Amino acid sequence: MPIFKLFTNLPKSQIPTDFVNKILPVLSRTVKKPAHLFICMVSSDCSLSFGGNSTDPSAVATLESIGNFGVEENRLIAKEVTEFIEKELGIPRDK
Numbered sequence: 001m002p003i004f005k006l007f008t009n010l011p012k013s014q015i016p017t018d019f020v021n022k023i024l025p026v027l028s029r030t031v032k033k034p035a036h037l038f039i040c041m042v043s044s045d046c047s048l049s050f051g052g053n054s055t056d057p058s059a060v061a062t063l064e065s066i067g068n069f070g071v072e073e074n075r076l077i078a079k080e081v082t083e084f085i086e087k088e089l090g091i092p093r094d095k
């Protein structure tokens, strides 16, 4: 089971309830594993400091998967996931 975990200082009220499912096609396509295998979780309201700033909306994520994680895959996954998070949650991709 590949596992995606997102931690953010956004309040729960600003996380669409379907976010954990909407991100599955992005993960499935980039990690090259079927969507039904993924565990995806979001932890909101985190106390999170990004470069000393704990007030701007920001997030950190981890993705665990066995295989399919070369240098190029890694770049693609990071790009697509950060773009998706920016679009869905309004967190800039560099935050």
Ligand SMILES: O=C(O)c1cc2cc(O)c(O)cc2[nH]1
Pocket (backbone or CB within 6 Å): 001, 002, 003, 064, 065, 066, 067
């Ligand atoms: O990609 C998998 O199949 C996968 C990733 C992953 C990570 C993890 O922490 C587990 O305990 C199992 C596992 N399977």
